[in-house]
Amino acid sequence: MFYVLGDIHGQTAALDRALRLIEADGGADRPLYFVGDLVDRGPDSRGVIQRIIDGQDAGRDWHCTLGNHDLMFAQFVLTGRVSHPEIKSGKTWLHHRLGGVHTLASYMAENELDHPEWTSWAEAQEAGLDPSSASLQQALSDAARAAVPERHIDWITALPLMCDAPDNHLIVHAGLRPGRPLAKQTRSDLTWIRDGWLDYDGPLDHRVVHGHTALDFPAHHGNRINTDGGAGYGRPLVPCVYEGGQWFTLDETGRTPLQPAA
Known part of the structure; x- marks a missing residue:
């Protein structure tokens, strides 16, 4: 069984x-x-x-x-990459349909963002995220590397x-x-x-x-x-x-x- x-x-x-x-x-x-x-x-x-x-x-x-979503999450934390050739629509992992922003929010609710428009993840959410913004992607990538436990990424990449x-x-x-x-x-x-x-x-x-x-x-x-x-x-x-x-x-x-x- x-x-x-x-x-x-x-x-x-x-x-x-x-x-x-x-x-x-x-x-x-x-x-x-x-x-x-x-x-x-x-x-x-x-x-x-x-x-x-x-x-x-x-x-x-x-x-x-x-x-594939676990893979995209680990990829973003490790490399900052948000696109994947298998996504035929061209949407990025940060697009609301794929849901990466929700994953980041579960780790980063209290973390500051080094971004010219927003100083916190909460402010970015309230303002309505623009997943196509290169500056936001970089800020999120930097914050994710600080916020996501190394063990979580090691565990995912070993699956x-x-x-x-x-x-x-x-x-x-x-x-x-x-x-x-x-x-x-x-x-x-x-x-x-x-x-x-x-x-x-x-x-x-x-x-x-x-x-x-x-x-x-x-x-x-x-x-x-x-x-x-x-x-x-x-x-x-x-x-x-x-x-x-x-x-x-x-x-x-x-x-x-x-x-x-x-």
């Missing part, structure tokens, strides 16, 4: 509820896999990362794969791209490039893929468990299970559990079978 949580996106209250549901199901000491995208959009990315680190430090059998799970399951963030051996899957495929993956209904060497593409509720597609129920957009974070050859979702009433789509 093992559990999987889809994209959390800075929602600590939703994470705490999901962990309580897992504990009530008898899974507190069972393996738990996080598919990544711990940060952005929600109000407390810092708290989400710290809760998972604390759980691992306490000896919980918790595993996490790298999500694996995939995790093996029992009964031939494979945990990844976004998916796989069908027909390509695991050893030749790229970081871009594993953290960003949609085209050529979401519409693939053929056989795979593993049953793949992923997130990345937000749905209204987790879905079983036969060869893959998408666990992203849209917590980053205000929907519940739904724990998924595998036991005895079957998948289930959890809520306060207990388990509900997660059946392959017809």
